[in-house]
Amino acid sequence: MNAPTKAFDPSQVKEAPSRFRTALGKYRVSRSAKCIVCGLCVDVCPLGVNEKIGGRITSPRDYKCLGPKCPTACFKQCPVQAITVRTDPTFETMGDYRWTGDMLVSTYYMCETGRVPQNGLEYRTGASDGGFDKLRLIFPKDPGHVSPDEVDTSIELNRTGDGRPQIDIPFPVYGGGMSFGSVSIRAIVGRMKAATALNSFCCTGEGGYPDDLIPYDDHVITQVATGLFGVREETIQRVRIVEFKYAQGAKPGLGGHLLGDKVTPAVAKMREAVVGSALFSPFPFHSVYSVEDHKKHIDWIKATNSKALVSVKVSTPTDVDMVAVGSYFAGAHIIHLDGSYGGTGAAPDIAKKNIAMPIEYAVPMVHRFLVAEGIRDKITLIASGGIRTPHDLIKIVALGADGIVTGTADMVAMECVRCHNCESGRGCARGIATTDTGLVELMESDWVAQRLINMYQAWRAEVQRILAKMGLKSIRQLVGRTEFLAHLDYLPDHVDGEIEY
Amino acid sequence: MPAKYHIHTQETPPRFKALIRSGVIAWEEGCLKCAVCVKKQCVYKVYDQRNLDGRQMLDSIDTLCKDCYRCVQGCPARLINKAVNPEYLQIGDDLFTPEIITKTWNQAATGKIPVSGAGYGGKFSGKGFDAMWTDMSEIVRPTRDGIHGREYISTGVDLGRKDMYLKAGKNGEMKLPTYPSVRIEHPVLLQVPSFGAIRKPFLLGLAAAARQLLTQAIIPAAVIDRDFRPHLAHVVPSLEPNIGLDEKMLSKVSMVEIADHPKVMHQVAKIKKKSSKVAVIVKVPLNKKSPARCLELVQTGAEVIHLAGNDDGRENTPKNARYIKDAIADVHQKLVENNLRDTVSLITSGGIALAEHVAKGIICGSDAIVADLALLVAVECRVCRGCKQGLPCPVCIEDVTADWTTHRMVNLLGAWHNQLLEISGAMGIRDIRRMRGERGRAMFFEELEKMVFAGLGKPAAK
Numbered sequence: 001m002n003a004p005t006k007a008f009d010p011s012q013v014k015e016a017p018s019r020f021r022t023a024l025g026k027y028r029v030s031r032s033a034k035c036i037v038c039g040l041c042v043d044v045c046p047l048g049v050n051e052k053i054g055g056r057i058t059s060p061r062d063y064k065c066l067g068p069k070c071p072t073a074c075f076k077q078c079p080v081q082a083i084t085v086r087t088d089p090t091f092e093t094m095g096d097y098r099w100t101g102d103m104l105v106s107t108y109y110m111c112e113t114g115r116v117p118q119n120g121l122e123y124r125t126g127a128s129d130g131g132f133d134k135l136r137l138i139f140p141k142d143p144g145h146v147s148p149d150e151v152d153t154s155i156e157l158n159r160t161g162d163g164r165p166q167i168d169i170p171f172p173v174y175g176g177g178m179s180f181g182s183v184s185i186r187a188i189v190g191r192m193k194a195a196t197a198l199n200s201f202c203c204t205g206e207g208g209y210p211d212d213l214i215p216y217d218d219h220v221i222t223q224v225a226t227g228l229f230g231v232r233e234e235t236i237q238r239v240r241i242v243e244f245k246y247a248q249g250a251k252p253g254l255g256g257h258l259l260g261d262k263v264t265p266a267v268a269k270m271r272e273a274v275v276g277s278a279l280f281s282p283f284p285f286h287s288v289y290s291v292e293d294h295k296k297h298i299d300w301i302k303a304t305n306s307k308a309l310v311s312v313k314v315s316t317p318t319d320v321d322m323v324a325v326g327s328y329f330a331g332a333h334i335i336h337l338d339g340s341y342g343g344t345g346a347a348p349d350i351a352k353k354n355i356a357m358p359i360e361y362a363v364p365m366v367h368r369f370l371v372a373e374g375i376r377d378k379i380t381l382i383a384s385g386g387i388r389t390p391h392d393l394i395k396i397v398a399l400g401a402d403g404i405v406t407g408t409a410d411m412v413a414m415e416c417v418r419c420h421n422c423e424s425g426r427g428c429a430r431g432i433a434t435t436d437t438g439l440v441e442l443m444e445s446d447w448v449a450q451r452l453i454n455m456y457q458a459w460r461a462e463v464q465r466i467l468a469k470m471g472l473k474s475i476r477q478l479v480g481r482t483e484f485l486a487h488l489d490y491l492p493d494h495v496d497g498e499i500e501y
Numbered sequence: 502m503p504a505k506y507h508i509h510t511q512e513t514p515p516r517f518k519a520l521i522r523s524g525v526i527a528w529e530e531g532c533l534k535c536a537v538c539v540k541k542q543c544v545y546k547v548y549d550q551r552n553l554d555g556r557q558m559l560d561s562i563d564t565l566c567k568d569c570y571r572c573v574q575g576c577p578a579r580l581i582n583k584a585v586n587p588e589y590l591q592i593g594d595d596l597f598t599p600e601i602i603t604k605t606w607n608q609a610a611t612g613k614i615p616v617s618g619a620g621y622g623g624k625f626s627g628k629g630f631d632a633m634w635t636d637m638s639e640i641v642r643p644t645r646d647g648i649h650g651r652e653y654i655s656t657g658v659d660l661g662r663k664d665m666y667l668k669a670g671k672n673g674e675m676k677l678p679t680y681p682s683v684r685i686e687h688p689v690l691l692q693v694p695s696f697g698a699i700r701k702p703f704l705l706g707l708a709a710a711a712r713q714l715l716t717q718a719i720i721p722a723a724v725i726d727r728d729f730r731p732h733l734a735h736v737v738p739s740l741e742p743n744i745g746l747d748e749k750m751l752s753k754v755s756m757v758e759i760a761d762h763p764k765v766m767h768q769v770a771k772i773k774k775k776s777s778k779v780a781v782i783v784k785v786p787l788n789k790k791s792p793a794r795c796l797e798l799v800q801t802g803a804e805v806i807h808l809a810g811n812d813d814g815r816e817n818t819p820k821n822a823r824y825i826k827d828a829i830a831d832v833h834q835k836l837v838e839n840n841l842r843d844t845v846s847l848i849t850s851g852g853i854a855l856a857e858h859v860a861k862g863i864i865c866g867s868d869a870i871v872a873d874l875a876l877l878v879a880v881e882c883r884v885c886r887g888c889k890q891g892l893p894c895p896v897c898i899e900d901v902t903a904d905w906t907t908h909r910m911v912n913l914l915g916a917w918h919n920q921l922l923e924i925s926g927a928m929g930i931r932d933i934r935r936m937r938g939e940r941g942r943a944m945f946f947e948e949l950e951k952m953v954f955a956g957l958g959k960p961a962a963k
């Protein structure tokens with residue numbers, strides 16, 4: 001089944017505003033009683049922040065406001081000085097070190113409009129003080145002329161030459177596993193719709209393969225995880241890519257965990273489990289204790305579906321490079337490294353923070369080792385775990401990955417505020433990570449799909465802009481090219497180009 | 502087979518309302534009196550439980566809100582905002598951050614480990630123990646399923662001196678070693694914090710907690726009186742240089758601690774003469790001199806050494822204090838190089854605030870870890886240090902009861918224990934003793950940064 005329009009066609013972008021009455025933003029425009037309803041502010045604002053409704057002026061879209069530095073400045077032009085523009089106090093409470101308020105709000109903006117924000121929000125890096133947030137891009141002095149439109153962002157998912165189908169995706173991103181149970185069915189279906197429209201893929205996670213996904217079969221990656229919840233021969237035969245989840249970066253060394261509250265009748269049926277009782281996936285695969293066992297597993301999938309590609313999802317122990325090479329020799333097409341700072345439904349804080357290494361270290365380690373072993377161009381290396389922006393994508397590819405998997409960014413696209421309460425009670429109060437019948441109603445799958453399409457269009461334009469500025473015609477040329485990166489703690493004495501801060 | 506170690510936690514509510522990072526501010530003026538107010542729709546029923554706590558002047562909208570922003574985004578008159586709670590930002594210090602303090606309170610109340618959704622929101626790395634990650638196992642090195650009880654992971658440690666080889670007597674008969682060995686089932690010893698509005702019930706609660714947890718509580722000998730009698734097998738009287746201990750107490754305890762001084766081994770010998778069953782800990786300030794000093798002590802027969810760091814998680818030295826993670830490793834390494842590491846037990850204190858600090862301290866080379874300030878936080882201390890300046894304690898630590906103190910501490914240490922099982926299980930380790938000094942099973946920020954980032958910006962070598 002092919003996508004109706006060409007993937008990443010600009011016509012796919014359609015406005016998809018917030019589901020809530022007031023969108024979250026950085027600035028707050030307020031109007032005092034002095035307002036004489038002259039309507040000047042409505043006319044001057046290029047972003048349509050202000051609106052005249054009946055006999056009143058309101059600012060329903062102040063999340064688009066350019067802030068106190070705005071060049072047209074309605075607040076300066078107002079004849080009676082009725083308007084004040086300042087940072088919204090609520091904004092100061094938003095986000096965390098990795099997903100700052102700026103980054104959340106800019107992602108919302110991309111999802112609504114399909115463009116990166118123009119109002120000075122820091123949408124490129126967060127405030128975690130390390131890794132991606134301390135990496136910067138180096139643009140060469142003389143890149144030659146490459147126009148952004150001609151930059152190819154596609155990658156191949158089968159580089160083994162084993163005769164199985166070649167699958168290309170137009171943009172090096174696909175959706176990571178989020179299981180039915182940990183997020184609502186509408187979130188899942190929305191993601192699948194977006195993956196279909198963008199001619200990419202999205203993974204089911206380990207909660208089984210709901211029938212609602214059958215229309216999107218060609219863009220589904222089904223997951224075989226340690227709990228084997230809902231894994232059947234027919235689900236493996238339906239898809240083009242099967243993913244083995246050995247580990248998950250957010251809780252490395254620990255199995256999945258779905259709290260009892262989230263095991264509703266529908267979830268229980270899908271997982272063949274008991275309503276209301278917590279579900280633990282064991283860890284590890286107790287049938288895999290060697291590379292030979294590992295190969296046996298992959299052979300089993302390959303025998304069940306003669307056309308499928310196999311992805312192996314592992315986390316990042318000290319010897320992640322050995323694990324990667326082992327997976328190649330066991331017959332994997334894709335090795336998917338999930339770094340320790342990735343997202344999840346619910347995990348012990350101690351695991352999220354401490355166990356296994358961040359993806360920024362693991363990717364170059366594995367890339368270098370695969371190069372040294374002479375097999376780098378035989379396998380597709382996919383990275384995930386804390387990749388939030390198009391800039392993170394560029395950085396991880398320059399460190400050695402071919403492409404990425406996203407999870408948290410998709411949640412933020414659905415207006416996740418990162419309150420970290422997905423696991424409590426009825427689940428996400430915003431209707432994303434929940435199976436509560438009332439809360440699920442808060443979101444439509446079409447809206448989810450549109451938000452994701454918009455976000456990835458914005459990402460792709462940004463990636464094309466950056467690659468053109470680097471003088472690269474294809475993202476494949478960026479893989480492992482660390483000369484395009486600088487780390488703020490190790491700035492080279494001399495840079496032949498310009499560092500983007 | 503001995504019974505498996507299990508910690509009985511029990512819900513033990515706090516006396517004060519917890520602080521959260523941001524509450525909501527809801528204006529009344531301009532309210533449109535909507536048919537269905539957003540306040541009625543709060544999923545967590547924050548507004549329905551609205552009342553003012555007289556003692557703390559805290560509104561429930563400042564203690565219960567879970568940051569979903571729905572009321573903020575839903576009110577048509579935009580009367581509701583969220584705001585950072587200044588009181589939250591004020592608690593704690595650099596090491597015991599507001600986040601660590603509130604999470605410690607939670608663990609002490611519930612005995613449950615902190616779990617949250619949506620990935621990690623913290624910094625990439627940090628200072629001290631934050632600059633290391635622990636390993637996990639994958640595919641060829643299987644992990645252990647300790648947390649769900651499918652496999653038993655032992656966290657017990659034997660403290661005391663050990664011989665490196667068997668010794669034979671004149672006639673070739675085997676001489677059994679005479680050193681006492683003290684088994685603790687949790688690799689954390691408890692110690693009275695260096696400050697706090699502490700009264701006797703707190704100390705009794707601490708001793709009882711050590712007894713319940715099958716570990717030891719280090720308490721200044723001078724404050725131990727008859728009321729401690731039921732707990733004495735789990736109490737370590739701590740002595741200043743050249744102070745003796747009465748024989749009755751000596752006969753009841755398993756360990757004694759003495760602060761280091763030039764003739765400390767004489768004092769140790771004196772105690773051992775009175776009671777050979779007692780293992781003696783020598784408490785040494787942890788700093789650059791400690792590797793040499795510890796070597797000396799071990800060569801002259803020390804059984805257990807307590808490396809005492811500072812409350813800020815650093816060495817005990819006025820200038821250029823390193824983090825204890827590096828200082829422990831130096832002592833461990835020195836003893837390894839001299840083939841003496843296995844003869845002695847090392848325990849370490851100094852700013853242990855989280856379960857991960859226990860695991861990481863052990864990986865750096867300590868056999869067990871000593872908690873102190875964290876135990877005060879378990880009974881709701883805010884680490885304001887007011888008590889140090891003679892100010893009244895904002896949370897009346899002086900009023901706690903012994904039982905409540907015990908429950909809170911047992912809960913905290915119970916949660917820590919489960920977290921140790923998580924880390925051990927992920928590493929594939931079934932016995933915490935195996936973790937000691939296993940630096941190869943950890944990843945260090947400094948090393949990885951250099952390896953990965955130092956060469957950036959230059960054309961990759963072909």
Ligand code: SF4
Pocket residue numbers: 411415416417418419420421422423427428429430431432433618619
């Ligand atoms: S509960 Fe909070 S963190 Fe979890 S999905 Fe919902 S908004 Fe995001």
Ligand code: SF4
Pocket residue numbers: 531532533534535536537538539540575576577578579580
């Ligand atoms: S939603 Fe806002 S305006 Fe409406 S009743 Fe509630 S507080 Fe008042």
Ligand code: SF4
Pocket residue numbers: 429525542543544545546547548562565566567568569570571572573
């Ligand atoms: S932000 Fe959410 S949790 Fe907090 S009071 Fe408002 S509706 Fe309730």
Ligand code: SF4
Pocket residue numbers: 696697698699877881882883884885886887888889892893894895896897898
């Ligand atoms: S809360 Fe403050 S005054 Fe009370 S014990 Fe703790 S540090 Fe001392």
